[in-house]
Structure formats: structure tokens, C-alpha cells
Amino acid sequence: xxxxxxxxxxxxxxxxxxxxxxxxxxxxxxxxxxxxxxxxxxxxxxxxxxxxxxxxxxxxxxxxxxxxxxxxxxxxxxxxxxxxxxxxxxxxxxxxxxxxxxxxxxxxxxxxxxxxxxxxxxxxxxxxxxxxxxxxxxxxxxxxxxxxxxxxxxxxxxxxxxxxxxxxxxxxxxxxxxxxxxxxxxxxxxxxxxxxxxxxxxxxxxxxxxxxxxxxxxxxxxxxxxxxxxxxxxxxxxxxxxxxxxxxxxxxxxxxxxxxxxxxxxxxxxxxxxxxxxxxxxxxxxxxxxxxxxxxxxxxxxxxxxxxxxxxxxxxxxxxxxxxxxxxxxxxxxxxxxxxxxxxxxxxxxxxxxxxxxxxxxxxxxxxxxxxxxxxxxxxxxxxxxxxxxxxxxxxxxxxxxxxxxxxxxxxxxxxxxxxxxxxxxxxxxxxxxxxxxxxxxxxxxxxxxx
Amino acid sequence: xxxxxxxxxxxxxxxxxxxxxxxxxxxxxxxxxxxxxxxxxxxxxxxxxxxxxxxxxxxxxxxxxxxxxxxxxxxxxxxxxxxxxxxxxxxxxxxxxxxxxxxxxxxxxxxxxxxxxxxxxxxxxxxxxxxxxxxxxxxxxxxxxxxxxxxxxxxxxxxxxxxxxxxxxxxxxxxxxxxxxxxxxxxxxxxxxxxxxxxxxxxxxxxxxxxxxxxxxxxxxxxxxxxxxxxxxxxxxxxxxxxxxxxxxxxxxxxxxxxxxxxxxxxxxxxxxxxxxxxxxxxxxxxxxxxxxxxxxxxxxxxxxxxxxxxxx
Numbered sequence: 001x002x003x004x005x006x007x008x009x010x011x012x013x014x015x016x017x018x019x020x021x022x023x024x025x026x027x028x029x030x031x032x033x034x035x036x037x038x039x040x041x042x043x044x045x046x047x048x049x050x051x052x053x054x055x056x057x058x059x060x061x062x063x064x065x066x067x068x069x070x071x072x073x074x075x076x077x078x079x080x081x082x083x084x085x086x087x088x089x090x091x092x093x094x095x096x097x098x099x100x101x102x103x104x105x106x107x108x109x110x111x112x113x114x115x116x117x118x119x120x121x122x123x124x125x126x127x128x129x130x131x132x133x134x135x136x137x138x139x140x141x142x143x144x145x146x147x148x149x150x151x152x153x154x155x156x157x158x159x160x161x162x163x164x165x166x167x168x169x170x171x172x173x174x175x176x177x178x179x180x181x182x183x184x185x186x187x188x189x190x191x192x193x194x195x196x197x198x199x200x201x202x203x204x205x206x207x208x209x210x211x212x213x214x215x216x217x218x219x220x221x222x223x224x225x226x227x228x229x230x231x232x233x234x235x236x237x238x239x240x241x242x243x244x245x246x247x248x249x250x251x252x253x254x255x256x257x258x259x260x261x262x263x264x265x266x267x268x269x270x271x272x273x274x275x276x277x278x279x280x281x282x283x284x285x286x287x288x289x290x291x292x293x294x295x296x297x298x299x300x301x302x303x304x305x306x307x308x309x310x311x312x313x314x315x316x317x318x319x320x321x322x323x324x325x326x327x328x329x330x331x332x333x334x335x336x337x338x339x340x341x342x343x344x345x346x347x348x349x350x351x352x353x354x355x356x357x358x359x360x361x362x363x364x365x366x367x368x369x370x371x372x373x374x375x376x377x378x379x380x381x382x383x384x385x386x387x388x389x390x391x392x393x394x395x396x397x398x399x400x401x402x403x404x405x406x407x408x409x410x411x412x413x414x415x416x417x418x419x420x421x422x423x424x425x426x427x428x429x430x431x432x433x434x435x436x437x438x439x440x441x442x443x444x445x446x447x448x449x450x451x
Numbered sequence: 452x453x454x455x456x457x458x459x460x461x462x463x464x465x466x467x468x469x470x471x472x473x474x475x476x477x478x479x480x481x482x483x484x485x486x487x488x489x490x491x492x493x494x495x496x497x498x499x500x501x502x503x504x505x506x507x508x509x510x511x512x513x514x515x516x517x518x519x520x521x522x523x524x525x526x527x528x529x530x531x532x533x534x535x536x537x538x539x540x541x542x543x544x545x546x547x548x549x550x551x552x553x554x555x556x557x558x559x560x561x562x563x564x565x566x567x568x569x570x571x572x573x574x575x576x577x578x579x580x581x582x583x584x585x586x587x588x589x590x591x592x593x594x595x596x597x598x599x600x601x602x603x604x605x606x607x608x609x610x611x612x613x614x615x616x617x618x619x620x621x622x623x624x625x626x627x628x629x630x631x632x633x634x635x636x637x638x639x640x641x642x643x644x645x646x647x648x649x650x651x652x653x654x655x656x657x658x659x660x661x662x663x664x665x666x667x668x669x670x671x672x673x674x675x676x677x678x679x680x681x682x683x684x685x686x687x688x689x690x691x692x693x694x695x696x697x698x699x700x701x702x703x704x705x706x707x708x709x710x711x712x713x714x715x716x717x718x719x720x721x722x723x724x725x726x727x728x729x730x731x732x733x734x735x736x737x738x739x740x741x742x743x744x745x746x747x748x749x750x751x752x753x754x755x756x757x758x759x760x761x762x763x764x
Contacts (some may be wrong), residue, residue, distance in 0.1 A: 279622055414729050447514070
């Protein structure tokens with residue numbers, strides 16, 4: 001998984017415990033300032049103040065990314081920055097890369113000290129939360145360019161655009177044509193995906209043969225953001241959802257509706273009947289490649305390793321339709337401008353420069369992800385219309401339901417992950433979902449519904 | 452251990468002329484304060500201030516990420532906490548974990564210590580082997596045991612040889628906590644073995660010699676010489692194991708994330724989850740505060756029960 005798009009919202013920093021309210025805030029700022037001063041002193045490279053102008057020289061714009069240790073994407077971003085710096089003399093963008101695991105906490109700590117960089121990348125489901133918290137500034141005057149982007153790569157909140165991304169990833173039911181043939185299972189297409197019943201019948205058939213350890217693998221061994229990213233689309237395909245999207249206030253009657261209970265019952269049955277492992281291994285794609293499972297609920301990132309082994313035999317089937325159409329999640333890493341930027345005009349100029357199709361193509365190509373624009377897709381081998389990976393782009397276009405774009409999402413994500421895990425472990429579906437709804441609604445109310 | 456340190460200054464004092472001591476007292480005090488400073492600052496910044504903040508934040512609705520300033524909300528957090536079934540589950544798990552692991556871990560560590568204290572060749576090798584898990588990172592140990600506990604993992608394969616069908620250790624609410632206890636005891640046992648060992652080695656050989664002259668069996672020697680001689684060590688071990696048992700977190704975070712069905716959720720795990728993943732700083736502070744009171748109470752009770760009764764006379 002090159003960019004690991006689905007595990008973004010995880011732990012956030014301890015130092016942020018020291019937030020808000022008079023004295024506490026002061027103490028917090030002093031402490032964080034001291035910590036930042038130490039960091040700055042420790043690595044002389046990192047000590048850039050956002051948007052400062054060296055006497056006479058260009059204005060320096062700092063940029064943070066989560067891509068340290070992720071060569072492909074970091075290289076692509078750096079080459080865009082180099083081209084931008086060479087294209088004009090007014091601004092100089094300076095990249096600082098963080099390891100993904102500590103990226104969010106660095107941003108949260110920097111925000112408390114009002115030391116955010118000018119430009120930063122944000123995991124899409126965090127955008128609404130960070131925009132609400134005042135970390136991110138809305139982007140103006142880019143609607144024309146971004147109208148050509150896949151909607152799932154343009155992060156909006158409250159009617160304003162806060163970030164855009166170069167690529168998306170898509171979920172798919174990975175299997176092999178030869179398996180479908182052997183067990184006499186219909187090969188699905190975008191026009192005619194499997195129905196829920198058809199899919200379950202297929203699993204039962206494969207199970208009866210005893211040829212595989214498990215008929216399917218849903219990657220239940222992963223933790224964190226994978227759970228809402230991977231399984232809330234199935235919930236939505238059953239006709240339920242994480243929160244009522246008419247006003248984003250309550251989950252009552254949505255996450256605990258009859259349809260949600262039907263989803264939970266189905267999900268629980270998968271594990272109970274040993275149709276999927278209750279806890280998958282750390283690398284379910286490897287298990288699939290090794291013939292331990294016949295179907296793999298995973299994403300476009302598995303294309304390389306599975307094709308390497310099975311070639312054209314691999315089939316990326318659309319998600320089964322459980323009544324409300326096939327669904328996949330959307331949104332990956334996106335770029336935005338912070339509110340601490342000393343030169344917002346410069347940051348905006350970079351954002352416009354970097355949104356060009358050729359850069360979309362470059363980043364998508366180097367990360368093996370779905371390019372967000374049609375023009376870029378034509379330039380990325382495999383993603384051109386009719387190309388081997390074009391199917392993922394079509395899934396993204398047709399089936400995407402975004403994870404709810406509301407500041408309450410990070411909390412909803414943890415509750416959904418927990419309730420799904422509990423359901424898989426055998427909890428009573430209805431009462432588990434009721435409890436999750438109660439917790440989500442309490443959090444919504446405690447935050448005055450994020451108004 | 453503590454008796455020997457108490458004796459040393461007394462023995463050393465008479466060699467120094469008392470006059471000189473009082474003369475340099477002032478500057479010595481300053482040097483002392485100076486030497487205390489680095490540790491003092493660290494304690495202040497990383498211990499006292501955070502504890503103070505926890506007390507304050509526990510009564511507010513502070514959030515990790517929010518544009519709205521924190522408000523004082525009285526004891527709302529505590530009411531919510533005491534009404535939460537996850538909290539009671541976590542508290543029960545924590546207590547069960549502590550109650551089981553204290554005797555198991557200290558008992559096994561004592562057996563190991565007695566074994567490696569024997570005057571035979573090669574004890575150093577065993578000491579090293581038993582101590583290895585302690586110097587291994589808990590994260591690594593947790594990962595390894597996670598593999599061993601899998602349905603088709605090492606442990607179940609061994610059990611299968613014996614004709615027993617092993618459970619899904621970490622996936623079954625009935626066995627998950629038990630599995631964590633075994634693994635935790637195994638990991639930390641070596642550390643307490645060393646502490647016991649240091650205690651064993653403070654017991655004078657003369658006592659054993661006298662006991663064997665009186666015709667005491669090895670078992671009688673253990674009960675009448677070794678056990679009373681380990682009194683101080685026992686107190687230390689009891690308190691350290693209890694406190695570390697209460698702060699159970701790493702294993703849970705890596706191996707089970709509190710599941711299945713909250714069967715391995717602990718108070719600290721719940722605090723971290725609500726504080727960071729769920730961004731509820733105020734509520735997490737309330738959990739931490741309850742945890743603080745709990746550990747304090749347990750330590751005080753232990754101190755009282757294991758106090759040196761002779762001192763009162």
C-alpha cells in the first residue's frame with residue numbers, strides 16, 4: 001500500500017493535552033514553544049518560520065508532508081516544488097517531510113503553538129475537523145480547475161473547498177477468473193455487479209469445496225481507519241449510514257436502523273460461519289496470492305502484487321450490491337493551506353501551480369494510485385480509458401460515498417471501528433449499534449453539533 | 452538493601468571531624484540544590500505540571516482539537532464515566548489482571564531466583580536467559596506472542612500434538628485476558644527474579660549453616676530463614692508489580708485494542724483511546740484522575756499492610 005491512505009486518523013499527540021482556557025493555554029504555549037525551540041535548534045534545517053522574507057530574497061513558504069519514508073510520493077512532490085521554485089522568483093517553497101505515524105501529532109502540536117506551515121497535506125477524513133478547528137484556510141478561485149477533479153479528491157466543508165488531492169484509491173473485491181469458472185460463479189461487471197445473495201451463495205459454494213482456508217478475506221486484521229474505510233461502504237450498500245447526512249447532527253435511526261442491523265447481522269455471520277477469518281493476518285493480499293482465500297476485500301493498491309502472481313487471471317470485481325448499490329469509500333491524502341501562513345497569496349499561487357494535470361499524472365504514476373483528472377489519467381499507463389487500472393477509476397467515479405465530511409468524523413470513525421469489531425466478536429447487533437449511536441450523539445451534542 | 456544503606460553513613464560519620472561539616476554546610480547546601488536542579492526541573496515539567504493539568508482538565512470539556520475554548524463543567528465527566536459500562540468493564544479487567552498477576556509473577560520470579568541462586572555451574576547463562584525478555588521491547592514481545600496465540604499459532608500447534616484443540620486465544624472474550632496475563636508475567640518475570648536474587652544474596656550464609664546444624668530440612672530453611680530474610684524485597688516487589696499491573700497498556704494496544712467485546716480493555720487503555728483517538732481531553736483527564744486515586748489508594752493500603760511493625764516500638 002504505497003500511500004496507506006486509509007490509516008490516517010490514529011493517535012494524536014500528548015502535548016496537545018495542554019489546550020485551551022487561560023492559564024492552561026499559556027502554559028501549553030510556553031511548553032510547546034520550548035519543545036519547538038529545542039526541535040528547531042536540534043535540526044537546523046527545520047527552523048523555518050512560515051512565510052518569512054529574507055532581506056531582498058524570495059518569500060519562503062514552508063510545506064509539510066507525511067511522506068518521509070515514502071520515496072515515490074515524496075520524490076514526486078519535491079519535483080513539483082522544484083519546478084515551482086524555478087518558475088518564478090517571488091516565492092521559495094521548502095519541503096519538510098515527517099514520518100506518517102507522527103505526522104498528525106506534529107500538526108496538532110504546531111497548531112497549538114500557531115506555528116503551522118504554509119502548505120500541508122491532510123488525510124481527507126480529517127479535513128473537516130481541522131477546518132472547523134481553524135487550522136485550514138479555505139481555497140479561493142480554484143473551482144474551475146477542481147471541477148475536473150474526481151469529487152472524492154476535493155475536500156469541502158460548509159460549502160468551502162479546503163484541500164485537493166492528486167489521487168484516490170478504490171476498494172474492490174479481488175478474485176480470480178479461474179476460481180469463478182471452477183465454481184461456476186457468474187463473472188460480475190460494473191453494469192451487473194453481484195447481488196448480496198449471489199455473493200453469499202458464491203462464498204458458500206467455495207466453502208463447501210474445502211479448497212481454501214477461508215472463502216474470503218476482509219482484511220479484519222488491520223486496525224484504525226481501515227474499519228470505517230473498508231466496512232462503512234458495505235453498511236451503506238445495505239442502505240444504512242454512519243450519520244444522518246441531511247444535517248450531520250445525529251446517527252439515530254441511521255446507524256441503528258433496521259438496515260444497519262441487517263448489515264451487522266450479515267457481517268457477524270461471515271465470521272461465525274467461517275466465511276472470513278475473524279482476524280486476518282497483517283498481509284491479507286499475500287494470503288490471497290498464496291491461495292489461502294478465493295475473494296479478497298481490499299483495494300486498488302493490491303493490483304501490483306496480485307497481477308505479478310496471477311497475471312490476467314486476477315479480477316477486480318465491483319463491490320457486491322446489498323440493495324442500495326455497490327459502494328466504495330473515497331478520499332486520500334490532500335493538500336491545503338494553513339491559517340498561520342504569513343503569505344497566503346504565495347501559498348495560493350503554489351496550490352494553483354501544483355494543480356496542473358501533469359503534476360496529477362506525475363504523483364499518481366509514482367504512487368500507483370488513481371489519477372484524479374481525465375487528462376492526467378490519459379497520461380498514466382494503465383489508467384487510460386480501457387487500461388488495466390481504468391476499472392478502479394470507474395469504481396471511484398460510480399460508487400464513491402465519502403466518509404461523512406463533518407468535524408465529528410474522527411469520533412464517529414473510532415466508534416464505528418469499535419462497534420464493528422464488537423459485532424464481529426459476537427456482540428448483539430442491535431444493542432451494540434444502539435450504544436454506538438448513543439456515544440456519537442453525545443459527542444455531537446457536547447460539541448454543540450460542530451456549529 | 453535499605454538496611455545496608457542506612458548503616459553506611461553512620462559508620463562514615465565519625466571519621467569526619469564535625470567542625471568541618473558545619474563549616475562547609477552552607478556551600479554544600481548550594482551544591483546539593485544545584486545537583487538537584489536537573490532532576491527537579493524534569494520532575495516539574497514532566498510530572499508535576501501534567502498531574503496538575505490533569506486535575507484541572509478533568510473538570511472541563513477540553514477537546515484535543517477544537518476552536519471553542521474549554522469550559523468548566525463541574526463533575527459531568529465523572530458522572531458520565533461512572534455511568535459508562537466500558538469503564539466498569541475496564542476497571543474490572545484491570546483489577547482482575549492485577550490480582551492474578553501479582554502472586555503469579557512474583558511467585559514464579561521467586562522460584563527462578565532460588566533456582567539461579569544455586570551454587571552450580573552455568574547459573575549465569577540461565578540468569579541471562581531469564582532476563583532476556585525484560586530487555587526486549589514490550590512491543591516486540593507483544594507482536595511475537597500475537598503470532599504464537601493465533602488460532603493456528605505455535606501454542607495451539609503444541610496443544611494439538613497433545614490432542615487438545617486450543618481456543619482462539621486473543622479472539623475469544625473468555626481467554627483473551629488470561630492470555631495477556633500469561634504473556635505479561637513471562638515478560639516481566641526476569642526483572643523481579645533479579646530483585647529477589649539481590650534479596651537472597653543479602654541473607655547471610657551463616658544463618659543457613661546454623662539452620663542445617665539444627666537439622667532443618669531445605670523446606671524448613673526456606674520458611675524460617677529465606678522467607679523472613681526477604682521481607683524488604685517482598686514489599687518492594689509487591690508494590691512495583693501492582694503499580695505496573697495497573698498501568699497495563701502496551702500489550703492491550705498492540706494485541707487486542709481492548710477487544711473482543713471489551714474483555715481486555717483497561718483503565719489506561721480507555722484513557723488513551725478517549726483522549727487521543729476520540730479527542731476528548733477533559734473526559735480522558737477524568738479517567739486518569741480516577742486511575743491516579745486508585746493507584747494511590749492501593750499503594751497506601753499496601754504500605755500500611757507491609758509497614759515495618761517493629762519501628763513503632
